[in-house]
Amino acid sequence: MTRINKAACIGGGVIGGAWAARFILAGIDTKVFDPHPDAERIIGEVMANAERAYGMLTMAPLPPKGKLTFATSIEEAVKGADWIQESVPERPDLKRSVLTQIDAAADSKALIGSSTSGILPTDLQRDMKHPERMFVAHPYNPVYLLPLAELVGGERTSRATLEEARAKLAPIGMKGVIINREIEAFVGDRLLEALWREALWLIKDDICDTETLDDVIRYSFGMRWAQMGLFETYRIAGGEAGMSHFLAQFGPCLSWPWTKLTDVVDLNDELVDKIAGQSDRQSGARGIRELERIRDQNLVSIMQALKAGDEGRGWGAGKLLAEFEDHLWKTAPPQAAGDAAQPIRLAEFKVQPSWVDYNGHMTEYRYSQCFADSADALLRMIGADMQYVAEGHSYYTVENHLRLLDECKLGDGLYVTAQLLPSDDKKLHSFLWLHRISDDRIVATCEHLMLHVSSQKGKAVPALAQIQARLEPLLAAHALLDKPEAMGRHVGQKR
Structure with missing residues (x-):
């Protein structure tokens, strides 16, 4: 089957709750297990933001919402589910324990994805009886809007599992990209960590403050990346001669001492207070939920603009949105x-x-x-x-x-x-x-x-x-x- 019939989310925080919202708005009944006393409130707030975002995102007819159920145990949550998403805190021992419990209770053919940001799937599947169906499905926040999931298999994950996962993500508007080999932090977070490390040095050395750094990103290459990524952007920078010319022209710069990517900044109390203070001043009086709503509205506008690109065929996430809408129209009664x-x-x-x-x-x-x-x-x-x-x-x-x-x-x-x-x-x-x-x-x-x-x-x-x-x-x-x-x-x- 190339669609998810029933889903389970183990862990209902920022990521797990947003996975649940993505499933439910795709018409998939979803059970959630999270022992946190505020889990229902948190997921309710995430669902409200997700529904608001989808109302802006598309005029295509969404399927009837899936049913959201809060389970009292992992076993209850995973019963009957064919996609199970683990999103518990980023501790290898905890994740391994939870995944082993899921493995024991789930249907033997159910797919089991982990939202880990960087733990190797081989380590996570160590104690599982059916490790071939376990993989990393690393999303980006907010999961209900950003459509990418990095699909990473461990040593005992079958290729068929990754292919099936990619196929099942498409009908819910997500793009699964299969990473060829497992590596700590996968692809996206490795790129982000490199940028983050350099950014911390720039703040520490008083080159700029947090708002200036964010302005440099959002008013320049951030907009290029949203539609063309890194390599295609640089291909254009090479002119008619393309990428080979760009590498010949700018390749030697890589040996210049421009960055501190290999140096780890000391996040001492002084630097933490400095960054936190600048960040608070940058955001002003806006609370987290307001910032999330602003973020979602801006993301929707960017995706809709990208959908109109390439003579209406779409570009980047906009092309995926157009394909998702086409699927919604075709499957609507x-x-x-x-x-x-x-x-x-x-x-x-x-x-x-x-x-x-x-x-x-x-x-x-x-x-x-x-x-x-x-x-x-x-x-x-x-x-x-x-x-x-x-x-x-x-x-x-x-x-x-x-x-x-x-x-x-x-x-x-x-x-x-x-x-x-x-x-x-x-x-x-x-x-x-x-x-x-x-x-x-x-x-x-x-x-x-x-x-x-x-x-x-x-x-x-x-x-x-x-x-x-x-x-x-x-x-x-x-x-x-x-x-x-x-x-x-x-x-x-x-x-």
Whole structure:
């Protein structure tokens, strides 16, 4: 099976709770075991942040949330699970003990991943009876948004286990990268540790303070790394001659005494107080949950921007988001038209922080987005989905007219209804209303005209028979409805 049916999270802290959120929002029933007295509160707060982030991340239909259950023992938590994620504190003896207990209680075919940041999987699987199914699945915080997991096998881990783990992560929007050989701290944390070590020296030697150092990262190479990583960035720096030229030009610098990467800074009380004080001043009065929400909102915006890159095919984490959304659309239950004698309810939205302007009101183009996404929902309903597009057919918007009737504010729930107007085999004419959920008030309308085209021929052509067969009963039923009051309006026309 290339999907996770039931999951278990052993340890419910920052990482374990975020793993649970990732599973649950992917529709997977998840049991959590954590003896900490505040485990339920902590996971509840993580879930709230995760749901807020997903509301901003995608308009694709998420599956019904999985059920979250708190177990009273490891044995209870892992029963029936086919993916078990261990996220207990980073102590080899504790992790080895917990993993051995999981191994004894779990189904023999269940995958067992460890969230360790650097302990070798060979050490962790030492006492297990089924070590071949144990591996490191090292994520990045927040797990529910950052999609990477480093998959690292030990000496007794089978390659098939790693391949299965990678396949099962894809449907929940994660990218599993298999690391060829186990090594302490794996790949990501080795890179981070090198940067962290140099950063500590720069602070200790008063070269800069913590805020300046963070500014250097976030205003420069941090943005490059988000979309192209390290080597592809440097390939561009080599110009037309590429990477070989870059290495020839900058390779000799590696022997210069620029860094202190091999020297360990003494984290004495004085340096700890210095860093902590600068960090506190940098963050001001913001608490940890507020900082997490700011972080999540910024990550969502970056991922959405990357999704629009490469002519809409996406780049980096944005490409993965686009693939995840495509999976969500393909696996969502087909939307029914409901009562054909009434306008069709198509899509629901929630006004997110990134949707509002300086007045706290939803910006004009978000109204357009609601109608555009609802038009897509209508097309999926009649069978003109992504598969139909891939086969060379599509509907193109050629004209629309929007009226903005009322303000929408942060947090407002919205939904769209649509009435089909007289159409033919090439033309799909509709009228849409945007409603506020709280009072059913109409806040905007859109009259919308689409033409059916062949991407190969580059011109309008009749829709295929199966599309027309789905449209005909809807068009017949909606022909009996009163015409929308604003149908045929032009800009500036009096109400």
